[in-house]
Structures are given as C-alpha cells and as structure tokens.
Amino acid sequence: MTIREKLDVIRNELGGRPEFDPEMWKMLDLTTLKLRNVHGDKLVQRYRDIVTTLLWLRRPSMDNEPISQSHFSTVWWLRMLAQTEAELERRKITDIDVSEGASQERLIPDCEPEMETDFKTWARVSTMDRLLETLTAGEIWFSPAEGFDDPKLNAAQRDDELRRQRSTPGQTLKIVGSKGRSMIPIGDVTYTRQADAYWLSSWSTGPDLRLIDEFQVDACLVVWNPSEFDERINAAVERDLPGWFYASFPIQYVDEYDMVNTERMSVSMTKEFRFARQRELRLGLLASSGAVKPAGGFLVKAGSIEDIASVYDRRGDKVAGSGPDCIRRS
Template structure:
C-alpha cells in the first residue's frame, strides 16, 4: 500500500508484450512501487524547495495537457506516456511528503479535452504528420501567401529568455546526478562525495532553428506573446523540402534536419539516454510537443537570424484564427 494517495489513474495499461519488451510488469504501474523505487534512488532529495515547487508545477501542467487515452497504452518509461507523468507527479509529491512539507498548490485535475473543433489532429502522439505554427497574423499571413519565415540562431533564442515558453537554454543542456549516490576518486586515491548534486552539461554545434508544435492546443495561444492565429502545415515533408531548397544558397554545406524534440528529466536520466543540445529539451516544456527544422553548421558560426522565402504555401497550409 502506498504511503501517500495517488491521483486517479488510467484504467488501462500498455499491452503486456509492450511492457515485457522494456522489462516491466503490471506492478511497474502501481504507486507503491513508484514509492519503493524512489526510496531506493531519491533523486530529488537535494533539490532546493523552490526548484521542487517549480518542478511540480511543470509536471502538473504537462499532466493536464498531455494525458489522453491514446497515451495510456505507451510504456511508462517514455515521456509520450500518460503513465510517465503520473509517476513523475507521484514521486515529486512523495518528496514533499518525505520532507514533511505541505504541497504549495492543489493537485492537478485531469479532464478530457474537447478538441472536436480542432482544424486538424495528428494520427498518434509524436507522429509529426501535421504541424502547427502559432504566432501573430501579421507574420503568419506572409508565411501562408509567400512562404516567408525567419530561422533564428540558438544565440538569438537566448535573448528571448523573458518569454516563459522560450526559457530553455538552446546552446547547453544540463542534467543532474544525485550527489548522495556519486563517488569521486581524487588523484591521491581518496573517495569523496559531493555536497550537492553533480551537474552535467552538454553542448554542441551552432544551428539555425524554426519551431512548430505537433498538435492543436488552444492553451498554446496564451504561451507566446501576441499570438492570435495558427498556420496548420498539412504536409510537413513537402514543407521541409521547400525550406531546405530556399536555404541552399544562404547555408551551403550546412546539415538540414527535422524531427520531434526529445524531452528529458534533468534529475532522473533514463539508461543510455542521449541528450543533444539542439534536439533535446527539459521535460517541463513537454506540453509544447515541439517539432524542429534545423540547419547545423558543424564548425560554422550561427548568429542572428536568416529570412527565407519558400514561395506560396496555400497548397500545403491553412491559417486559423485563435478560437
């Protein structure tokens, strides 16, 4: 029996063969097991209280945005799974319990979202078969009519840190190993333990970036300043082809890439998880369900921004006003 009550959990589990392929069993989806796992590896034990509260707020936001029936069948180890977020919520709240701290806010309430009026939806989580660019009509009308868009460098995004939805560091990604489980061997052979968590930083090449979302979400209109409409990209592959062609003369020799962002927990890394400075983001931003188009320089500097014109896009895009 669990030591703290859990949120109401989904009635369905992933298929048995899916769980088994990851070395899981039905018990892996039970709150008392989550608490046992956490006591064995208390990865939030040294996180400052203010950061713990912010983490819980981020998990709650993602729970209310991401959880859905089609995600209940995804195994718990993936950030795409509803169960992943239920476990994160429970273990974060369990840390409050272990510290004898009151929770600073009400529990998140999970309600089924009515997206019946959405202009388009992906066929499955992370499918990337339809994309959504939220923004201001004065810019997005130009995207629709002429294919005009601006790709910003990672450094340029760093200047936008006052926008809460863009506060992720695009140049360096950080993660932490709980200090109580880390042993450092000194040159003289002595073993020492850090007094705090061990910080790991991952950096990489410069790049230019264009960001979109993989789902229709009315709440995203509130996240980006001035947003009043959304361009739905109905054929992402064709959009990518035109984007790559438009940039060919400006960025000769640069590597073009596009795919969904991978979200990671900065304090609980998955075994063999790869963090990339360009294609990975802290999991507090998972509600954005981001998809990226990217030109990487691999030694060539990316500064400022580049303006591109892809040509009219009415055949593969639609513009929809804020509901």
C-alpha cells in the same frame, strides 16, 4: 473537480496497465532518493510543473503510448509525479497550491492522431501577418539559438538553447582522488553540456489553440502534409544556403534528475520538461566549417504552401489556405 481529484481520475483510468505501478516506482525511488538534495522551493515548483503540464497535455494519444516513449506517454508523467510526491511526503510538505491552465479543447480527428508520436500535422503560432507570409511565400525565419536567452522574451519563449544540465544524486556517486582516496559528494553533482552555434525555427507536433495565448500572439498555421513541407524547406536550403544542413525533429523533454543517461541526445534536441506543453517540433540549420555564419538569422523561402496548409484565428476558424474550415470539434 479539484486538481487532486483530476489526478486520481487519470490514475484510475490507467490503473489496469502493466506499466502503471506506483508502488514499484516508489520502491525504486527509495534505492536512490534522487530528489533528496533538491531545495524545498525547487521541489515544490517541480511538483507544480509536473501537475500543470500533465493536465495540459493529457489526451488519448498519450495514454496509448508506452512509458518507453518518455514525455509522449501519460504513464511517464505519472511515474515522475509519484516519485516527486514520495519526496514531498518524506519532508511532510502538503497542501501545495497549483494553478490550473486553460482547459483543453477537442479538435477535429485530422488534428488528433491515435498515437502521440504519429505526427500527422505540424503547427506554428505567431502573429497573423507573419503566418500569412509563411502560407503564401513559404517564408520561415531561422533565429540563432543563442538569442533565446533574452530577458525581453516572454516566459514561453525564453530558454538557454545552447546549454543543458543534468544532475546526479551525490549519494549515488563516489569520487576517487589522485591518491586513491574516495569520498561521497555533498549534494548533487550537476553536469552542463554546451552546444555549438545553430539556428532554429520553432513549430509544434500538432495544433493547440491555447498556445496562441501562451505565446501572446493571435493565429495558428497548420501544415496538413508535413513530409512535403519538409522536402520544400530542405530544397530551399540546398538552393540558397550552400554549406548548410537542415533537419527537423521533435524536441525530447527531459527530467534533469532522471537517472537515464540522456547525453546521447544533442543539446539542440532537448528541453526541460516544464516546456513540454509546447510539443515543440524544431526546424534546425547547422553550418559546415566553411560556411559564412551571419550575425543574425536567416529567412528561408520555400515557396507558397497554400496547397498543403491553412492559417486559423484564435477560435480555430480558417482565414486562408486549403484545409478544413474549422479545426475545433463541433
């Protein structure tokens, strides 16, 4: 089956839903032409990123989510795809080659919630030795956010975690000068927001064995009781890091060209949608004004989590811990 045929299957399966309305999406797109000023190469790459991410992520739990849940919803991705395809059609850009990612492997029911926003498990991929240390001692390394924009990191890891951009079509804006004269910007207007320093540990809102290869590691840790794990980390931070604040939250993947205002969301809580296949669950540390800030990272020790977590190899077979023997569905 070709990629186009796979996309048609998804559209047909969701076609009966009231929220699925490609004609309305294209009509709304015509009112702003929000992608009109995007460079051709960037527009093509945008299409590739949407298609590959949608095919990677799509599962029943995403189909069940309403479009208001943004990237957690299959329909949200289909709307973004439809509007991108409309701009490509206007430019007569066709036959875009798209490389398909690794096929999705069904996991046991405990790893596949009914709704995508029901985070039944947390997961993390890393090297086997590090995950075994996390399992037996609760060791969690929090890295400074500024360090992720490092050329030495692989493509799955590298990102500017302190800045986020949002672009508004120039034709939808009017700039008024000091003398009251107005003008329409040439091209899009891009806004950049800057975050204060913070420290993070990246997890996922559920296991996905494909991420082992994506991050070039060899193991996956699954936490079966996220609320208990969260409480243990918070207690360790309160005990060992006075003046520091801990929080856990799912990353919101956003479209730079979405007309919906995302400024109410912290920079630390968002990423570009091209990273959405990671389904990141972020553990964050923020210092109070009087706290001593280290040059590097923090090692937080929450104690053994062998009673609520397991480590699995790349095949999904358990190596250690208290969970199921295998997370792959037989």
